[in-house]
Amino acid sequence: MKYTVVINGKPEGPYEFEELKALAIKPETFIRKPGMDDYKEAHEFxxxxxLFGFRYQQTAPQYFASFDQRLLASVVDxxxxxxxxxxxxxxxxxVVEHKTQRILVGVTLLPLIPIVxxxxxxxxxxxxKQATIGKRLLDIKVTDMQGSRIELGVSLGxxxxxxxxxxxxxxxxxxxxxxxxQQCWHDIIANTLVVKQRLI
Structure with a gap:
C-alpha cells in the first residue's frame, strides 16, 4: 500500500508505509491511498x-446533502x-379472482406504501450504513450533529x-x-444532518 501525503500544501509521494515514519506527519496531515476519491486526515487511518500514536478525532461534517439529492434518494426508495x-x-x-374484490384489496392495502x-x-x-438504498446510491447518509450514527429512537422520531x-x-x-x-424541519427537531462525503 502506497500513500500520497500533502506536504506544505502539495501532494508528494507515493510513499511506502515504512517510509512514512521519516515524514513529519501530524494528525491533521492530509493523506490518500489508492482507490480513495479524496484525501483524509492522518488520524482517520x-x-x-x-504507527504514530494518534487518537481519532471526531469532526463535524463539512458537506451536506442538497435538496435535490435527498429528493432523488426518496424517489428511488x-x-x-x-x-x-x-x-x-x-x-x-x-388468489382473488373477482375484479371488484381485486380493486378493493388494492385500494385497501395502498396505505401500506408510506407505512413501509x-x-x-x-x-x-x-x-x-446510516442510509436507505436511495441514499446509499446517492452516497449520502443520516448522522447526528457530530457526524456519528443515530440511535433507532432518534431515527423513528x-x-x-x-x-x-x-x-x-x-x-x-x-x-x-x-x-x-441544509436541514429540513424534521432534521432540526431530531438534531440530525444528511451529509455527503465530498463537496462535489
Whole structure:
C-alpha cells in the first residue's frame, strides 16, 4: 500500500508505509491511498493511528446533502417499495379472482406504501450504513450533529417528524434552502444532518 501525503500544501509521494515514519506527519496531515476519491486526515487511518500514536478525532461534517439529492434518494426508495407492492398485489390477484374484490384489496392495502417507507427508513438510517438504498446510491447518509450514527429512537422520531415538514405545502423541506446545514424541519427537531462525503 502506497500513500500520497500533502506536504506544505502539495501532494508528494507515493510513499511506502515504512517510509512514512521519516515524514513529519501530524494528525491533521492530509493523506490518500489508492482507490480513495479524496484525501483524509492522518488520524482517520487506523494503521497510522497505531504507527504514530494518534487518537481519532471526531469532526463535524463539512458537506451536506442538497435538496435535490435527498429528493432523488426518496424517489428511488419509493420506487423499490412500490415495485415490491405491485409484485405483492400480483400474487394476491392469483388468489382473488373477482375484479371488484381485486380493486378493493388494492385500494385497501395502498396505505401500506408510506407505512413501509416509514419503518424501512427508520431502521435503515439507524443501521451501520446510516442510509436507505436511495441514499446509499446517492452516497449520502443520516448522522447526528457530530457526524456519528443515530440511535433507532432518534431515527423513528425523525421520520415521524417528516409529517411536519410536509405540512403546510412542503415548507419544512423547502426550509433547507434557508439553512446553512441544509436541514429540513424534521432534521432540526431530531438534531440530525444528511451529509455527503465530498463537496462535489
Amino acid at each position: 487506523e494503521e497510522l493511528r497505531e 419509493y420506487f423499490f417499495i412500490t415495485l415490491a407492492y405491485v409484485i405483492f398485489m400480483l400474487l394476491i390477484f392469483i 417507507k416509514f419503518v424501512y427508513s427508520s431502521f435503515a438510517e439507524a443501521s451501520a 425523525r421520520n415521524l417528524a417528516k409529517v411536519l415538514s410536509v405540512l403546510p405545502l412542503f415548507f419544512g423541506y423547502l426550509y433547507s434552502f434557508l439553512n446553512k446545514k
